[in-house]
Amino acid sequence: MTGYGRTEGIFGTKKVLAEIRSVNHRFADYNIKVPRHYGFLEDKVRAYVSGYISRGKVDVYIGVESYGDSDKQVTLNSALAESYLDALRRLRDEFSLQDDISVSTVARFGDIFLSERKEEDAEEIWQTVLLALAPAVEQFVQMRAREGERMLDDLKGRADAMLTMVEAVERRSPERVAEYRQRLYDKLMEVLGASGIDEARILTEAALYADKVAVDEETVRLRSHFTEMERILSSGEPAGRKLDFLIQEINREINTIGSKANDIETAKLVVDLKAELEKMREQVQNIE
Numbered sequence: 002m003t004g005y006g007r008t009e010g011i012f013g014t015k016k017v018l019a020e021i022r023s024v025n026h027r028f029a030d031y032n033i034k035v036p037r038h039y040g041f042l043e044d045k046v047r048a049y050v051s052g053y054i055s056r057g058k059v060d061v062y063i064g065v066e067s068y069g070d071s072d073k074q075v076t077l078n079s080a081l082a083e084s085y086l087d088a089l090r091r092l093r094d095e096f097s098l099q100d101d102i103s104v105s106t107v108a109r110f111g112d113i114f115l116s117e118r119k120e121e122d123a124e125e126i127w128q129t130v131l132l133a134l135a136p137a138v139e140q141f142v143q144m145r146a147r148e149g150e151r152m153l154d155d156l157k158g159r160a161d162a163m164l165t166m167v168e169a170v171e172r173r174s175p176e177r178v179a180e181y182r183q184r185l186y187d188k189l190m191e192v193l194g195a196s197g198i199d200e201a202r203i204l205t206e207a208a209l210y211a212d213k214v215a216v217d218e219e220t221v222r223l224r225s226h227f228t229e230m231e232r233i234l235s236s237g238e239p240a241g242r243k244l245d246f247l248i249q250e251i252n253r254e255i256n257t258i259g260s261k262a263n264d265i266e267t268a269k270l271v272v273d274l275k276a277e278l279e280k281m282r283e284q285v286q287n288i289e
Contacts, residue, residue, distance in 0.1 A: 006141030008133040018064035019133035026058035035063045082113040219254045241288040
């Protein structure tokens, strides 16, 4: 399912940006980007986000900048500074130069200063990032929930339409047997005449045909599958993988009905059922 959430704010001495977006994907695929010097955040962000998202290609960006107090400190390389001073003194003495060595003179040698990032508490940084990440994820989840409601209505509508088709298949089944019996009777009348017809034989043949083309078991299982689909869709739990499996089972029953269909009307119903199921399958790929 698609979704988007973004929060940016200043929290204490940090400016934090949290952005999360997702597109449809059959599995959970997380791409987490955090500042290089805060690499420890990646696992924490992944664990937090995965608690809300179980399916989709998810991109998360975390930006952290210092605000106010600097996050760097400058230290002096005393040994190197001493070496520079010794060299300057030798230069002074050897060439009888004026003694004007000062702090500004030595400070020109920039490599005597080391700029280092202050050591920061990892848990404190994480809690600060969470102040932006949590509301961004909440926005994201709400957007996906709205999309989910629309998809839920679509799936339920398609399921109802398919059940109507299943009812038509059930009504058609005894009609097919009656038509077969009548065709058999008419053919025998044409060939043998009324005196040569064995009514018992016709009934036996019709019974064998009815057993061969019966779809009662398949339609009962289809109804059961749609009842289970309704339960899954109404559960409020991640349903994508369960629905994937259920779609396969529904497809299996429709194929079996199709293999038993030997009349145009039932074959058309099977085609319509498969068309609706394919649209449903596409939607299910987008469900978490």
